[in-house]
Each structure stands twice: as structure tokens, then as C-alpha cells.
Amino acid sequence: MAAETAVGATTVEIAFIDLERQKERLGERLSARLQAVLDHGRYIMGPEVGELEERLAQRCGARHAITCSSGTDALRMVLMAWGVGPGDAVFVPAYTFTSTAEVVALSGAVPIFCDVEADDFTMVPDALERAIVRTIDAGQLRPAAVIPVDLFGIPADYGRINAIAERHGVPVLADAAQSFGAVRDGRAVGTFGDATATSFFPAKPLGCYGDGGAIFTDDEGLALDLRSIRVHGQGAHKYDAVRIGLTARLDTIQAAVLLAKLEVFDDELEERDRIAATYTEALAPFVVTPTIPPATRSAWAQYTVRAGQRDQLSEGLGRSGVPTAIYYPTPLDRQTAYRGFAEEHGSPCETAAGLATTSLSLPMHPYLRPEEQQHVIDAVVRTVTAGADADDGPVD
Numbered sequence: 484m485a486a487e488t489a490v491g492a493t494t495v496e497i498a499f500i501d502l503e504r505q506k507e508r509l510g511e512r513l514s515a516r517l518q519a520v521l522d523h524g525r526y527i528m529g530p531e532v533g534e535l536e537e538r539l540a541q542r543c544g545a546r547h548a549i550t551c552s553s554g555t556d557a558l559r560m561v562l563m564a565w566g567v568g569p570g571d572a573v574f575v576p577a578y579t580f581t582s583t584a585e586v587v588a589l590s591g592a593v594p595i596f597c598d599v600e601a602d603d604f605t606m607v608p609d610a611l612e613r614a615i616v617r618t619i620d621a622g623q624l625r626p627a628a629v630i631p632v633d634l635f636g637i638p639a640d641y642g643r644i645n646a647i648a649e650r651h652g653v654p655v656l657a658d659a660a661q662s663f664g665a666v667r668d669g670r671a672v673g674t675f676g677d678a679t680a681t682s683f684f685p686a687k688p689l690g691c692y693g694d695g696g697a698i699f700t701d702d703e704g705l706a707l708d709l710r711s712i713r714v715h716g717q718g719a720h721k722y723d724a725v726r727i728g729l730t731a732r733l734d735t736i737q738a739a740v741l742l743a744k745l746e747v748f749d750d751e752l753e754e755r756d757r758i759a760a761t762y763t764e765a766l767a768p769f770v771v772t773p774t775i776p777p778a779t780r781s782a783w784a785q786y787t788v789r790a791g792q793r794d795q796l797s798e799g800l801g802r803s804g805v806p807t808a809i810y811y812p813t814p815l816d817r818q819t820a821y822r823g824f825a826e827e828h829g830s831p832c833e834t835a836a837g838l839a840t841t842s843l844s845l846p847m848h849p850y851l852r853p854e855e856q857q858h859v860i861d862a863v864v865r866t867v868t869a870g871a872d873a874d875d876g877p878v879d
């Protein structure tokens with residue numbers, strides 16, 4: 484475990500994401516939930532799974548919540564249900580985790596990369612419009628879906644993205660792996676796309692103790708198909724195979740963990756907000772701090788700043804005992820796995836390329852103590868001002 488943190492101490496250990504403190508807080512709530520599963524022994528599709536699905540749907544206001552084995556499978560299952568496959572084009576941002584495009588390629592379709600906003604890291608609606616028109620004009624592929632990503636916890640601009648998608652008759656699958664709990668324009672994440680996929684990977688804002696995910700939708704038919712795909716394409720009974728499916732259930736044990744964590748989730752979101760506000764106030768003069776769109780509440784999966792001398796900043800923080808992460812060092816359209824798609828069907832995503840060299844994520848979790856956060860802030864200020872004599876400082 485991390486050594487005691489003391490203000491002014493030379494050795495400080497700050498966790499990038501601290502699950503240990505959360506576990507301490509959950510205490511009895513968590514052990515009681517886990518014990519209940521051990522007692523009833525229904526490890527596959529036990530009662531906690533249904534209870535969790537009800538709570539999740541209610542929480543975000545979606546009609547259906549279908550839990551599953553991971554955020555990646557959540558995305559994949561929706562594409563399967565929609566019948567996306569060879570000859571199809573699916574529009575994704577260039578700046579995201581590999582899963583977003585991976586599920587497209589796995590389905591046999593072509594991922595088409597769109598550039599992102601520098602300010603909030605999400606898909607540029609105009610870039611989507613251009614990409615769809617370009618694809619239609621090329622006449623090779625059929626626009627089949629759009630997957631906007633709520634990067635770092637900030638919901639994408641669904642108001643504009645949905646309008647563009649609708650005009651072209653293309654469904655929207657929201658990749659909300661990092662944003663469950665966020666709100667934009669008075670609506671909760673889970674209600675923005677025709678379907679929304681989220682992840683319960685341990686490091687996400689709402690994480691379990693292993694892999695897990697969920698899909699939200701108001702579409703009754705889609706919900707039924709997803710429940711079938713989740714268990715081998717099952718029909719009326721267990722040995723009735725009506726389609727090709729997956730083994731993609733959420734473990735009962737993970738549902739139990741999530742039910743315990745949901746009880747503190749609202750409080751955690753508030754803490755994340757408070758910590759983010761403190762960072763922004765203190766750091767805005769020194770680095771480019773994240774811009775949250777109007778009427779938006781981020782889930783703060785990451786607190787990501789931009790700096791011209793990003794690598795020096797990261798090294799300086801490392802020397803001060805501050806862990807950082809680079810999300811993401813290479814945009815997807817320049818990755819080995821996807822370059823071919825981009826070369827054949829893409830157009831340059833310059834903002835994404837720039838973000839890959841300037842973005843740096845700072846420690847962010849609801850249990851970051853004030854003195855720890857101050858240590859991070861001091862280290863950023865010290866490193867940036869030391870480097871500023873030799874160079875320019877923050878970039879835009």
C-alpha cells in the first residue's frame with residue numbers, strides 16, 4: 484500500500500486511481516452483498532443481475548438496461564443486433580480507446596475515423612457530416628452506424644450528432660464506457676443514442692472487480708435481441724439457438740459489487756466534480772485545462788490537461804511522485820491495426836494527432852485527499868514554470 488502522505492514530505496505516493504480507499508469505505512455493504520451471492524450460489528444470472536439492471540435503467544431513465552461481460556462486448560453486441568457487417572461503414576472518433584473501432588472491424592465493417600474537438604476531446608459533428616457524405620459519394624460502403632465516444636467522461640455533442648445521423652438514416656451507438664453518471668442538456672448518459680454502451684472495468688467511474696458492461700436502450704426489440712445474443716443467441720429456451728450469439732453475461736458476483744458501489748456513486752461523482760474544479764482553478768494559468776460544454780456534467784473518468792511540453796511535464800511529475808497517464812499516445816487512424824482502413828477510406832484527423840502529443844491525465848478519483856491534490860498542483864506549477872524559462876508554456 485501507499486506510504487502515509489504528508490504535506491511537504493519528500494516521498495509521497497499518490498494513486499492514479501485509488502480503489503483501496505473505496506473498498507475501505509464500502510466495508511460491510513460490500514461484504515454483505517458478496518456473502519449473499521456465496522449463500523445462494525446462483526453465480527450465473529443470479530438475482531443481483533436483474534436487480535442491478537433495474538437500478539441502472541432507473542438511474543439514467545432508459546427503458547432497458549442489459550448487463551454484459553465488458554464494455555467492448557456491449558458495443559459488439561449492438562453492432563451484431565443491428566446486423567452491421569461487410570460492406571458497411573461505421574463512423575468513430577480517431578481519438579479513443581481501441582475498442583470503439585475494434586468492434587467495427589470484428590464485425591467485418593470498415594471504421595471511418597472522424598476528427599475530435601481539441602476542447603472536449605469528442606467527435607466533431609461537422610467532421611461526421613463530411614465523412615458520411617464522402618462515404619456516400621464514394622459509393623463503396625453503406626453508412627451503417629455512428630459511434631460517438633464520451634471521452635474522459637464528457638458526453639459528446641449528441642444534439643448535433645444525432646441530427647446528422649438521423650438525416651442520413653444511420654443509428655447512433657453511444658460509447659459511454661467512460662461517462663456513466665454524466666449529464667448533458669438535462670439528460671443522463673444512457674439515453675443519448677439509439678443504444679448506449681458502458682463499461683464496468685475497475686478503473687471506470689463505476690467499476691466492478693473484473694470485467695463488466697451494460698447496454699441501455701428504449702428499443703424493446705433491440706433489448707430482446709441483445710438478451711438473446713448475450714446467451715448464445717438463445718430463443719424460447721436454453722437449447723433453442725435462433726441466431727449466432729456470444730457468452731457475454733455479467734457475473735452475478737460483479738453485479739453484487741456494482742450494487743454496493745451504486746450506493747456511494749452519487750457521492751463519488753460530486754467528489755470528482757469538486758476535485759476537478761479545484762484542479763481547474765489552480766492549473767488554468769499553467770496548462771490548458773479541460774473545457775466542459777454548457778449544461779454538461781462530466782463523470783470525470785480522467786482529468787486531462789494539455790501542455791506543449793507534455794513529456795517534460797510528465798517526467799517532472801513522475802520525479803515528484805505524481806503518477807500520470809497518456810490517453811492516448813497514438814490516434815487510432817495511425818495505429819498499425821487501423822492504418823489500412825484510414826488510408827483507404829479516411830481523411831486526416833489533425834486535432835487527434837495533436838492531442839496525442841499534448842494530452843496528459845492527472846490523478847483523478849473521489850478519494851484524492853486535499854493535501855495530495857495540492858501536491859499534484861504544486862508539482863505541475865513547479866514543472867511548468869521551470870520549463871517556461873526555456874520554452875513557451877501552455878499551448879492551445
Ligand SMILES: *Cc1c(COP(=O)(O)O)cnc(C)c1O
Nearest residue numbers: 553554555580582583660682684
Ligand atoms: C474502456 C473502454 C472501452 C471498453 O470497455 P471494456 O470494459 O474494457 O471492454 C470502450 N470504449 C472506451 C472509450 C473505453 O474507454
